[in-house]
Amino acid sequence: MARYTGPKTRICRIFGxxxxxxxxxxxxxxxxxxxHGPSRKRKQPSEYAIQLKEKQKAKYTYGLLERQFYKTYIxxxxxKGVKGENLIKLLESRLDNVVYRLGLAASRxxxxxxxxxxxxxxxxxxxNIPSYRLKAGDIIGYREKSSHNESLIxxxxxxxxxxxxxxxxxxxxxxxxxxxPERENVPExxxxxxxxxxxxx
Numbered sequence: 148m149a150r151y152t153g154p155k156t157r158i159c160r161i162f163g164x165x166x167x168x169x170x171x172x173x174x175x176x177x178x179x180x181x182x183h184g185p186s187r188k189r190k191q192p193s194e195y196a197i198q199l200k201e202k203q204k205a206k207y208t209y210g211l212l213e214r215q216f217y218k219t220y221i222x223x224x225x226x227k228g229v230k231g232e233n234l235i236k237l238l239e240s241r242l243d244n245v246v247y248r249l250g251l252a253a254s255r256x257x258x259x260x261x262x263x264x265x266x267x268x269x270x271x272x273x274x275n276i277p278s279y280r281l282k283a284g285d286i287i288g289y290r291e292k293s294s295h296n297e298s299l300i301x302x303x304x305x306x307x308x309x310x311x312x313x314x315x316x317x318x319x320x321x322x323x324x325x326x327x328p329e330r331e332n333v334p335e336x337x338x339x340x341x342x343x344x345x346x347x348x
Contacts, residue, residue, distance in 0.1 A: 150210060150259070158207055162200070164336060166208045167256075198345035205337050209238045210255050215278065220346055231339030236327035239312075242269065243277035245287060248313055249322040250304035266293040281324040288321035309334070 252258035
């Protein structure tokens, strides 16, 4: 299973946002990485560079490599509606992302690990594919054995109230994927139109 395993703080410094962690080092080293640090003179980025950087940010945010991200874009382009918004909807519908949004894991990489290690079920069936695409009405929870694991249960933070496309049942420790979210409800700072322009060239 391909995934990014390189330095996370370096990536956060490139974009100036904590897209791969809590960003605690950004206050100390908020400038981009490089030998000369903040003193380096940087040219005005081209239009292509801006579009490429936005695509890279989206890839790192959702934990996808290039081929998988491009396949997701092609799928989004075939759907009715705005391509960029469709792309965000498909990314938000991934199982690992929904596990993260429900508060079952502290980060998307941690959510991906939960899914890969067969701790998560969808409609009562174990699913170990992080890219599994959820449909409206799907119920996400822990498998029977994992639901009694104190170390896993203690990590549950609960769903953020601003994620209206998800529902969380604290009694059963399960969440329901109500529908794919509208773009204005997704908090990620991604300019998806730049990604569409990049792939449309």
